[in-house]
Amino acid sequence: MVVADADKDLPLKEDIRQLGRMLGDTIREQEGDDTFQLIEQVRQSAVRFRRGMDSAASDALKEILKGLSPGRAILVVRAFSYFSQLANLAEDQHHIRRSRTHRMAQEAPRPSSLGHALAQASAAGLDAQGLQSFFARSQVRPVLTAHPTEVQRKSILNAQVEIARLLDERDRSASTPREAALRDEQLQRQVLLLWQTRMLRPQRPAVTDEVSNALSYFERIFLHQLPALYADLEDRLALDPAWGDAELPPFFQLGSWIGGDRDGHPFVTAEVLQQTLDLHSRTILDFLLQEIQTLGEELSLSLQVSRASQEVLDLADRSADASPQRRDEAYRRALILIHQRLSATRRRVSLGGPTEDSAIEPYAAPAELKADLDVLDQSLRRHGGRRLARGRLRDVRRAVSIFGFHLAPVDLRQGSEVQGRVVAELLEALRPGTAYASLPEAAKVALLSAELESPRPLASPFLTYGEETQRELTLFRTAAVNHKRLGIEALPSCIISHTEDVSDLLEAAVLLREAGILRPAENRLDLNLIPLFETIEDLQRSGDIMDGLLSLPLYRRLLQSRGDIQEVMLGYSDSNKDGGFLTSRWELYKAEGRLLDVARRHGVHLRLFHGRGGSVGRGGGPSYEAILAQPPGAVDGQIRLTEQGEVIAAKYGHPAVARRNLEVLVAATLEASLPVAQDPGADPRFTKTMDALSAKACEAYRDLIYGAPDFERYFWESTPIAEIAQLNIGSRPASRKGGRSITDLRAIPWVFSWSQCRLMLPGWYGFGAAVRAFQAEHGATGLALLQDMHATWPYFRSLLSNMDMVLAKVDLAIASRYADLVGDRNLRDRIFTRIQEECEASITALKAITGQREFLESNPYLMRSIQHRFPYLDPLNHLQVELLRRYRAGDTDDRTERGILLSINGIAAGLRNSG
Incomplete structure (x- = not known):
């Protein structure tokens, strides 16, 4: 067994040695042999220090480092930084290699895989109808956040992605000696590019820089891997004849805080939120336009040798394409019309710009685009083109249902203390002497509840407010405008950090009413109002706070417009900093139980949003085990969790690794939602x-x-x-x-x-x-x-x-x-x-x-x-x-x-x- 394990790791060791040798050759070539020898001396001394921790090794290392000039020290730091990064890439590739070997051997599905999760569901008695019902009510949403631990520049990440691609390409194909030499040269070229690329940003990134960085993951990974994940899951489900050709609802999406998270972040403004939403919509619309153009090039079916439905013929006839070369190519002409309408949509969505041709009507919503694509899909399936329907068209249809015209839902977040000050100023301006901030909690709740029963706004265009109040009001009004422009899915949530009382949530509700996002006369709330409980004390009081909120008749009426789903966010980071690891985790677990009890008493569904970081101290750790360790009933098909900092690059930087991590979230959510015996807890x-x-x-x-x-x-x-x-x-x-x-x-x-x-x-x-x-x-x-x-x-x-x-x-x-x-x-x-x-x-x-x-x-x-x-x-x-x-x-x-x-x-x- 030991020998076999060693053999399994041999390719990994060879990759690390090769990449390390390439970096060493680059350093010797670029900086000279003396620098290379210095780095080797440091490495050997550090290894002796680690293995024996003897004083001689420690003293030798100290002497070497003390004698380094600042310039030489930087060279040593850069060398070991890149050594560790290259070792990480080799590790990732080895994990992909071992996973492929396992699948090729057709061994039993491993825990955390879709195959294992579906087998568990079957064992629990969940048939096709039960699975359809489960996915129809499910929501799985990892949420990308920008935090000051994502240290890698995009330029560095791009080079790493190319190195990973070359390693994977070598694993998947046999090469001639010449092909292998060329690939090694490409690898060496990327290592050189890394060495000659600046590691640090010259200045702190703007929020829009962080947005662009996150969008690069959508462009390279999520826009491709999420539709593929859905297709894989549907194909597995279709093995049961009772499933048939049923399609999964868009239960799995990627969310984002970047550009909407204002808590302690003075640089996230209404203007930044607008820029973020514009960047998101352009990214998805440009992607869809390119995919539909490529699809039109692929679907060259001629009516002389194939057939099309009347609905496809109607779409083709509405196209502005008059080329005689394509007269018999109904699918292509239909796709030209779809492309034209989507181009008009992009111009409309881009700050409301006019269309170039008034005869071309833009799509009012993603559902209209999906309906046109469905027409092509159904026609192909009815006329012998099922395999064609299962190609690019399937992925494009899925992309529309997942990403819409907004790409990723952006959450709004602000601290309760900020919104409390804003509401206090609005009330004081309207009724001087209110002294809202000094009122007891019961009086605050009574005042705010009465205020929310009225459709009349608090803010007046004839009064002057402080900068903070103006900034908050402007941001919510910007959100309301974009609800109309992109749909309420673009901005689905308002999170209140540091929630300590019911009034914290009602204050946010008042500000939403000011923008028309909350409409009392209609009993309508257009986004989720989400408390964030962060400290140990707040977690302990979370059940009482939510009980108080759900006991308010007005709020219960508003929650009905949200499908009677109440989302609650739990803060791992601050609770850990407040009370330590063990206490934080235990109070989080108990809070989930209390919140479940409250939700059941009030007849609402609970969705938990886990504010996890990368490190264990901030809630990190394997997602599969963490989700399965939730209290019984706490998942029930609904889970959100943050993906933060450098973990995004580690989990989603490589397509195969990303696909695996996305699959883990689906598998864990399904397994954690299955009926189980009494919890030993x-x-x-x-x-x-x-x-x-x-x-x-x-x-x-x-x-x-x-x-x-x-x-x-x-x-x-x-x-x-x-x-x-x-x-x-x-x-x-x-x-x-x-x-x-x-x-x-x-x-x-x-x-x-x-x-x-x-x-x-x-x-x-x-x-x-x-x-x-x-x-x-x-x-x-x-x-x-x-x-x-x-x-x-x-x-x-x-x-x-x-x-x-x-x-x-x-x-x-x-x-x-x-x-x-x-x-x-x-x-x-x-x-x-x-x-x-x-x-x-x-x-x-x-x-x-x-x-x-x-x-x-x-x-x-x-x-x-x-x-x-x-x-x-x-x-x-x-x-x-x-x-x-x-x-x-x-x-x-x-x-x-x-x-x-x-x-x-x-x-x-x-x-x-x-x-």
């Missing part, structure tokens, strides 16, 4: 144990983060947080208020900083203390109970699996180098010793409960990935510490600062889920 022993563990873990976490004297200073000096705030990796500021307070710091740079210094503290701290206290109270029976929970409860097993992944990436030896940056020795020793002891206790507890001797025994793929990546990452950490030391000591050379920022970039890209 309902066992009172398990819930009582989790309550006890959570209380102790939270106490330990908060005692360090918010209780230890001068911890804030330790954090700012022992991590590159100050330098991260300067890095041009996102348009959003790192801190909400611009200060150094941990309370004000955003959760993303908080986690990002701990990842950079290789402690990953938000993903495990407090667990060791919690288990130690539990065992002290319950003895051997306590450990046996924890082991039973791990063996039988999916929630607890997923929790520990994620912690296992985090602790496998912790490196206390490297972290100690960062701790040396703290100027106060007593502070440094006091805090780092606590962290080190808790880390060791957490590792001991994890292994005792799971029975593992080593990390990631149940996930050899990730363990292998870490083993291949970290030898290239370690030197970046060592060099980052040296450059931070120089910079903070007053080194004013701008190359020193650039070297730090490059090292941050390299470590984040190598870790792949650091934010």
Whole structure:
């Protein structure tokens, strides 16, 4: 077995060696042999440090790094950054290679695959009719967000995509020696292109830059892979004759926050929202125009040798095409008409521009375009062209149903405190002396409820308002205009961050009424009003808040216009920062149960929106296990989750990898929605144990983060947080208020900083203390109970699996180098010793409960990935510490600062889920 496993990994090792050799040759060619030898010396010393952690290796590495000039340091940082990126590409290709080998062997479907999910559904008694009903009521929507951990420039990503394509092409085809040599030359060319491309942005990206970056994933990946995923699923379902030719509804879509998320983001304005929607609509309409043109070139059917329905002939006759060469080509002429109408639609959608030919009527909605394409599909199927209908036409029809004319639904998000101030100003201007902000909650709810019963707006064109109020009103009015222009699907949700009371939601409702998005007289609400519960306290109160909201008669009437579906967003990042990993996850789980109970009592359907980040400390981890670990009834075909930062590139940068990750979301949602036996989590022993563990873990976490004297200073000096705030990796500021307070710091740079210094503290701290206290109270029976929970409860097993992944990436030896940056020795020793002891206790507890001797025994793929990546990452950490030391000591050379920022970039890209 060991030999077989080694053989399986041989192609991966060869790829890493080849790409590493190509980068080494490029460095020697471009920078000289002395630079290449220097990089090799650093690498070998770092490997010795990692393997033995002996003082000689440590001293040798320190001496090498101290002697580097800023210019040479930058060369070393760039070299190891690219080494780690190339190793990641090789890992991805090996994963694709192994998946293809598995499918070619026609082995039993693996968990997380569509085949496995459908087999589970069949075993649960779900027939074709049941599956049709399931997909008809389902919504699966990953939502792309732009956060300051996506460090890769688009130029770098483009080169990586081409390298991945060449590796995949080599795997899939036999080559002559000449073809192989040419492909190697192409690979070498891309490596050279990487080396000669600037890694850092010269300035912080604008929001529209982030929008364009996200759109590149739609153009390269989603516009092609999503229709293919639907086709694959439909073909699998069609194996059951009872399914027939039924088509899936557009239950799976990609959403976006980029350009609509205003929470703490001063640069997202009404103008930016409009630009975002324009970019989205142009992208999808241009794609559809190109596809329909290509389809017209392909469907060369002649009426002399084939037949067409009367509906196709009618479309062809309405075409402006008068060429005698195409007189008998009805499908082509029909597609010319469709293309003409879609071109007119693009001009209409593009800021309401007129059509060039008034005789050509634009499509009023995507459904009209879909209906015309359906005419072609039905005619082909009736007249011997079923295979033709299943080609490009099938994908174009599917693209229209998924992406419409808006491409991706954009969510609006704003903080409750902002909307509270706006409503207070509007009320004060109308009725001076209202003093809304000082009213008790019950009085606020009564006032706002009465206000929402009236169709009369609060805002007056004859009054002057503050800049913040004008900005919010303008944005909602822009949203209303685009509802009419692109359909309400383009802007389907309004998310209220920091929801703490019912009034926070009603304040947002008042602002929606000001724009006509909420219309009391019609009992109509044109988007979903979504609370975001983020802190531990807010999660604990979430059930009561939603009970209060759903008890309001006006809101229940409005919710009926949304299909009686209430969406609630849960914040993983801030709850983790507030109470630590274990407490955050447990309070999230309990909040889901409370929200389900409230929804059932009020007769509404609950859709949960999981605000997960890339790192485990922010809710990250394998999506399949995370979805299956939800409480029974919490999924029920409905799930939304954020895809953030550098995780987007890792999960969706390569077509095959993207397809696999999209499939996982569908499979997990289906499996998690199947009827199951009683959840082991309902066992009172398990819930009582989790309550006890959570209380102790939270106490330990908060005692360090918010209780230890001068911890804030330790954090700012022992991590590159100050330098991260300067890095041009996102348009959003790192801190909400611009200060150094941990309370004000955003959760993303908080986690990002701990990842950079290789402690990953938000993903495990407090667990060791919690288990130690539990065992002290319950003895051997306590450990046996924890082991039973791990063996039988999916929630607890997923929790520990994620912690296992985090602790496998912790490196206390490297972290100690960062701790040396703290100027106060007593502070440094006091805090780092606590962290080190808790880390060791957490590792001991994890292994005792799971029975593992080593990390990631149940996930050899990730363990292998870490083993291949970290030898290239370690030197970046060592060099980052040296450059931070120089910079903070007053080194004013701008190359020193650039070297730090490059090292941050390299470590984040190598870790792949650091934010």
